[in-house]
Amino acid sequence: MKKAVLFDLDGTLIDTAPDFIRIVQNMCREAEIPVLDADLIRARVSEGARAMVKLVYPSHLDEATFLKHRDRFLSEYQDNIAVDTQLFDGMDELLQDLEQRSIPWGIVTNKPRYLSEILLDALDLKTRCAVLVCPDDVHRTKPDPEPMYLAASQLDLDAEDIIYVGDHPRDIDAGRSADMLTILAGYGYLPPDAKDDLDAWNADYIVHTVEQLHAEIEALISP
Template sequence: MQKPAAILFDLDGTLADTAPDFIDVVNSLRQDDDLPPLTDDAIRQQVSNGGLALACLTWNVASDDPQAWPLRQRLLDRYEQLIGQRARLFPGFETLLPALEQQQIRWAIVTNKPRLYTDLLLPRISVHCDVVVCPEDVEHRKPAPDALLKAAHDLGLSAEQCWYVGDHIRDIEAARAAGMLSIAATFGYIEDGDDPASWQADRYIATPQALLSLLPE
């Protein structure tokens, strides 16, 4: 296994712990509608599944319900108001990212989070990254490989020179399709009943710092 020229990271549930923001969003909306609060864990497990899944959870509607997409927009409007208030990097990244840079390994972000919210979030959690690929930047979002391949291209690298780290099976599928080494972040937002071992990632890490131990000497 060769040392990567770059490591690409998923955002929500991998690089950043954004669940606290969404916990506040979901339960503030439920309070507005005189509904009881949901548990932090129930909300956390849906963060990587995006706004529609969170809206369905918030109001207990099916994804094909005619109200699902309007409710999603209501949730995203509230998220725009609260974004970055409690989100933070997962512990360990504050030392991992400088360590990668010291080894001349570049890093980038590849996310299914819309550009509007990504651009609002990153400066609020003090993340400055030269290459950030969002779903609007490509034709097909993850699990298609398009966004990962664009990130590699923007870095001036081949896919084989990059590793990809994510906390969902779609991340592993995208890395595999792109021809990148896939790394499952088991510290992320894993749903009950989901077994990361079944994703068949190339490598698994339980903490951000564990990524350093995967690097060849």
């Protein structure tokens, strides 16, 4: 019986893509370039601000100009972090089920802490989340297992007693390296170069809806 559940943030626990899409498409309009397709942006959300800027400005930029665009993106995102963002459909029911069973849930993400905390606060999740591990908290981020071990330590659990759910190969690699049970969230922001062979990710389970995720987790935490 597993004793806790950890989630990746963007594309696994929370559907943050709509806000990324709106901001990037507005940047395209301001740069007077063709507006990028929403699905293209969605597939890159998990890669963060640098990837968003590179979508709009794919040709080489000098570092100062690139950082200017990145900082502008981050500022716009911080100011409008939960306009259209929300938990994936069915996710709140899953979280409530865990809470009713006294199973702690938390987040291990590569999203900076200041943005993660603002987002969780905006969605009234901050006090419900038992642990939040961000890049600021470790020396090595996912796919290294260090964040996973830190989360386990903060939960006062062995890593092998924890389920980790993610939508990127680095999530599954990090979870597997820490001996956690891994679940691939096939409904998430799957990278284009890896989404055609999900079996190759070597996750313990693959789900394609939050309802399937709920059922798998329920079976894994039930005595």
